[in-house]
Amino acid sequence: PKEIFLKDYKKPDYLFDTVDLEFQLGDEKTIVASKIGVSPGNEVGTTSPLALHGRDLKLLSVKVNGTELKSDEYTVDPRHLTILTPPAGVFNLEIVTEIYPQLNTSLEGLYRSTGNFCTQCEAEGFRKITYFQDRPDVMAKYTCRIEGDKTLYPVLLSNGNLIKQGDLEGGKHYALWEDPFKKPCYLFALVAGQLECREDSFVTCSGRNVTLRIWTPAQDLPKTSHAMYSLKEAMKWDEEVFGLEYDLHLFNIVVVPDFNMGAMENKSLNVFQSRLVLASPEAATDGDYAAILGVIGHEYFHNWTGNRVTCRDWFQLTLKEGLTVFRDQEFSSDLGCRTVKRIADVSKLRSYQFPQDAGPMAHPIRPHSYIKMDNFYTVTVYEKGAEVVRMYKTMFGASGFRKGMDLYFQRHDGQAVTCEDFYAAMCDANNAQLPNFLQWYSQAGTPTVKVSSSYDESSKTFSLKFSQDVPPTPGQPLKEPMFIPVAIGLVDSTGKDMPLTTIYSDGMLKTLSNDGQPIFTTVLQFKKKEEEFVFNNVSERPVPSLLRGYSAPIRLDSDLTESDLYFLLANDSDEFNRWEAGQVLARKLMLSLVADFQQQKPLALNPKFVDGLRAILRSTSLDKEFIAKAITLPGLGEIMDMMPVADPDAVHAVRTFIKKELASQLKDDLLAAVTSNRSSEAYAFNHDSVARRTLKNTCLAYLVSLNEPDVTELALSEYNSATNMTEQFASLAALSQNPGQVRDDALLDFYNKWQHDYLVVSKWFALQATSDIPGNVANVQKLLAHPAFDMRNPNKVYSLIGGFCGSPVSFHAKDGSGYKFLGEVVLQLDKINPQVASRMVSAFSRWRRYDETRQALAKAQLEMIISANGLSENVYEIASKSLA
Numbered sequence: 001p002k003e004i005f006l007k008d009y010k011k012p013d014y015l016f017d018t019v020d021l022e023f024q025l026g027d028e029k030t031i032v033a034s035k036i037g038v039s040p041g042n043e044v045g046t047t048s049p050l051a052l053h054g055r056d057l058k059l060l061s062v063k064v065n066g067t068e069l070k071s072d073e074y075t076v077d078p079r080h081l082t083i084l085t086p087p088a089g090v091f092n093l094e095i096v097t098e099i100y101p102q103l104n105t106s107l108e109g110l111y112r113s114t115g116n117f118c119t120q121c122e123a124e125g126f127r128k129i130t131y132f133q134d135r136p137d138v139m140a141k142y143t144c145r146i147e148g149d150k151t152l153y154p155v156l157l158s159n160g161n162l163i164k165q166g167d168l169e170g171g172k173h174y175a176l177w178e179d180p181f182k183k184p185c186y187l188f189a190l191v192a193g194q195l196e197c198r199e200d201s202f203v204t205c206s207g208r209n210v211t212l213r214i215w216t217p218a219q220d221l222p223k224t225s226h227a228m229y230s231l232k233e234a235m236k237w238d239e240e241v242f243g244l245e246y247d248l249h250l251f252n253i254v255v256v257p258d259f260n261m262g263a264m265e266n267k268s269l270n271v272f273q274s275r276l277v278l279a280s281p282e283a284a285t286d287g288d289y290a291a292i293l294g295v296i297g298h299e300y301f302h303n304w305t306g307n308r309v310t311c312r313d314w315f316q317l318t319l320k321e322g323l324t325v326f327r328d329q330e331f332s333s334d335l336g337c338r339t340v341k342r343i344a345d346v347s348k349l350r351s352y353q354f355p356q357d358a359g360p361m362a363h364p365i366r367p368h369s370y371i372k373m374d375n376f377y378t379v380t381v382y383e384k385g386a387e388v389v390r391m392y393k394t395m396f397g398a399s400g401f402r403k404g405m406d407l408y409f410q411r412h413d414g415q416a417v418t419c420e421d422f423y424a425a426m427c428d429a430n431n432a433q434l435p436n437f438l439q440w441y442s443q444a445g446t447p448t449v450k451v452s453s454s455y456d457e458s459s460k461t462f463s464l465k466f467s468q469d470v471p472p473t474p475g476q477p478l479k480e481p482m483f484i485p486v487a488i489g490l491v492d493s494t495g496k497d498m499p500l501t502t503i504y505s506d507g508m509l510k511t512l513s514n515d516g517q518p519i520f521t522t523v524l525q526f527k528k529k530e531e532e533f534v535f536n537n538v539s540e541r542p543v544p545s546l547l548r549g550y551s552a553p554i555r556l557d558s559d560l561t562e563s564d565l566y567f568l569l570a571n572d573s574d575e576f577n578r579w580e581a582g583q584v585l586a587r588k589l590m591l592s593l594v595a596d597f598q599q600q601k602p603l604a605l606n607p608k609f610v611d612g613l614r615a616i617l618r619s620t621s622l623d624k625e626f627i628a629k630a631i632t633l634p635g636l637g638e639i640m641d642m643m644p645v646a647d648p649d650a651v652h653a654v655r656t657f658i659k660k661e662l663a664s665q666l667k668d669d670l671l672a673a674v675t676s677n678r679s680s681e682a683y684a685f686n687h688d689s690v691a692r693r694t695l696k697n698t699c700l701a702y703l704v705s706l707n708e709p710d711v712t713e714l715a716l717s718e719y720n721s722a723t724n725m726t727e728q729f730a731s732l733a734a735l736s737q738n739p740g741q742v743r744d745d746a747l748l749d750f751y752n753k754w755q756h757d758y759l760v761v762s763k764w765f766a767l768q769a770t771s772d773i774p775g776n777v778a779n780v781q782k783l784l785a786h787p788a789f790d791m792r793n794p795n796k797v798y799s800l801i802g803g804f805c806g807s808p809v810s811f812h813a814k815d816g817s818g819y820k821f822l823g824e825v826v827l828q829l830d831k832i833n834p835q836v837a838s839r840m841v842s843a844f845s846r847w848r849r850y851d852e853t854r855q856a857l858a859k860a861q862l863e864m865i866i867s868a869n870g871l872s873e874n875v876y877e878i879a880s881k882s883l884a
């Protein structure tokens with residue numbers, strides 16, 4: 001397979017100005033005719049061959065300026081159609097192809113999902129529809145005429161405005177769509193089928209009336225109200241926060257059950273997998289409601305960050321994805337609770353992105369090369385990319401960030417640009433330079449920052465010495481220092497923030513003030529390998545609150561003592577850092593107990609830790625969702641990640657021990673929290689209700705871990721009396737921690753209740769897949785044959801197989817049964833859907849982190865996969881890089 005490099009980027013020789021598409025949809029074949037207005041891509045003009053991408057297409061005809069080309073005027077290979085000597089200047093190119101959407105199980109290009117037609121073109125799916133320059137810097141204005149049977153496909157949708165529609169002979173009809181905005185082909189979309197819509201409207205800030213439609217099969221329409229609410233909130237938020245208004249009169253969202261990713265931002269025709277649109281209190285959890293809000297926002301926000309300004313090439317993906325994730329995080333924060341959202345986002349980064357950055361697939365947020373671009377829709381590009389965008393805001397403040405965004409749109413609306421263009425807009429708008437900041441785009445690996453502090457009583461100065469180290473990653477043995485913004489406050493012995501007056505850094509004394517007002521948090525610009533910052537006028541030895549709000553995506557290694565950390569857990573005004581102090585304490589505790597466990601020493605829980613969590617649990621002033629987060633232990637992955645050799649069994653044993661010990665020692669408080677957080681009010685998705693349910697469910701899970709009759713009874717009664725899925729599913733999950741009859745009965749009861757709802761059944765699969773009960777590999781194997789499971793539906797694959805691979809205990813079973821299971825599934829899946837198969841094979845990528853026995857077993861599976869016949873490039877890339 002061919003590797004593509006960022007350094008080889010060349011502008012296209014030919015531009016496509018207009019694209020007129022015609023689809024004749026059929027059950028056995030679909031005919032696609034395209035008419036492209038071509039012009040030279042550079043001033044001199046060009047007569048070099050015009051190479052078009054194409055996959056799985058049958059070419060019916062090709063014409064230039066109305067004349068059919070002779071067979072020696074073009075060449076066709078399995079991936080290209082090349083026009084050998086195109087005319088100089090402007091010309092028309094007409095191509096007709098035949099495709100077979102009903103056979104397309106890869107879910108890219110044009111495919112069928114439960115009978116309806118649907119497209120997915122990002123990143124390189126358009127080439128499965130017709131021959132084209134399938135690259136994001138080729139931007140054109142499109143029309144799309146769709147023709148099909150009126151009974152089978154009553155709804156015909158594409159991008160932009162509906163220009164004409166009408167009936168045709170033979171029971172057919174047509175629709176003609178025109179998109180007035182130039183776009184790359186990855187934003188093209190077509191949907192046709194039996195769908196109905198919920199309709200609403202939104203009046204934009206300039207008074208434009210926008211019709212909003214969410215399309216689903218008729219029976220699901222009642223479940224679209226939260227999605228519609230989310231869309232309207234997103235439209236309002238983007239106007240208020242960024243001054244960005246929607247630019248057409250129609251915005252469509254279509255729901256499809258079969259979709260490779262969460263959703264897709266096609267211009268004015270977003271496509272979503274069902275889980276991210278459909279919700280009702282009975283069948284969806286608070287987590288589902290929150291995900292819908294975030295993803296509806298995300299796709300809508302792409303209209304400006306991605307569509308109006310797009311990427312020059314796919315290496316720049318983080319330009320649109322990092323920025324848009326940042327925007328959706330801020331949107332969800334503004335509509336919910338900022339600290340809790342920040343904690344959730346940072347936890348995600350640590351659990352998924354840090355491991356990627358420390359493994360064989362580590363890549364910068366802007367990768368240098370790829371074999372299949374689909375493999376680079378990663379937590380690094382998305383989540384670390386969002387952290388990089390967040391650092392601009394940390395440096396420039398909300399108004400400076402807004403100025404940068406305004407300049408970015410002013411300069412680049414309608415263009416396909418690079419990450420440097422974004423950086424330049426941010427810096428220019430703020431008259432600033434950020435030395436070493438661009439390293440974040442080109443260096444992989446999570447920097448470790450060490451901090452040591454000292455207080456000088458006589459001079460009343462407090463000094464912080466920083467050093468940074470970016471670890472080697474594949475292809476990047478040596479790293480340069482990065483620009484790291486460190487938000488910091490100093491906390492006095494009464495727990496109050498001290499005013500910060502002057503600081504000595506970079507050989508300069510700087511006054512810290514905010515228009516004469518005292519300031520309590522400042523952002524240090526740490527940009528060298530080593531640097532010292534000295535605070536003056538510090539009246540007593542403070543406890544530093546470092547990296548407030550998690551101001552940079554790094555690992556922090558400070559010399560804070562245990563008692564400093566307990567102090568911050570109890571007092572820090574920065575709530576994020578209160579949570580963080582608890583997590584640092586929990587991580588230290590877990591690691592030391594893991595060492596005890598490995599040396600077969602008895603395990604004992606530090607009473608100070610129990611007291612610290614008890615105080616949090618009893619607080620009446622803290623947000624309830626914050627309390628739930630603060631009493632939740634770090635996940636297994638996070639702890640394994642900090643060990644020289646990851647030991648899933650030891651970490652699991654220790655986490656279970658601490659959980660049970662906390663449950664036993666805090667039992668009364670936990671019971672009180674469950675009882676006092678019941679509510680008979682109708683379900684509502686607002687922060688207070690979500691926080692109440694989250695705390696209640698977290699406490700219930702702790703209690704049930706005791707596996708005692710009274711708490712099991714309590715969970716069963718919560719399960720039976722629940723009036724919403726959040727509480728019903730949480731009690732089921734709590735019960736399913738303990739193997740036995742109660743668990744089996746509850747799982748069966750749940751399935752019987754919900755077998756008609758495939759989204760709930762997917763949760764049921766995920767719950768069992770992620771379970772750490774003994775012998776779970778065999779259970780998951782059995783579920784593969786369950787009638788409700790379907791390997792062609794990515795959502796089900798992610799729930800069952802993805803869930804299984806993400807839960808360390810069963811997947812890393814010492815006998816290798818988990819690895820064998822995944823190895824077989826990957827090969828089966830690769831024949832159906834390579835994108836999904838390659839996501840699953842990634843679970844093997846960190847095999848070197850485990851003991852020798854596990855290493856050998858996992859490696860054998862990777863070798864088996866890589867030697868299989870007809871392996872996709874997608875799976876090949878991940879498997880070969882994992883073995884390298």
Ligand code: HT7
Nearest residue numbers: 122123260261263264265374377
């Ligand atoms: N921009 C969208 C990416 C996407 C995608 C990529 C590869 C394969 C299938 C896909 N479906 C959607 C999603 C987003 O980030 O908004």
Ligand code: ZN
Nearest residue numbers: 298302321324
């Ligand atoms: Zn996106």
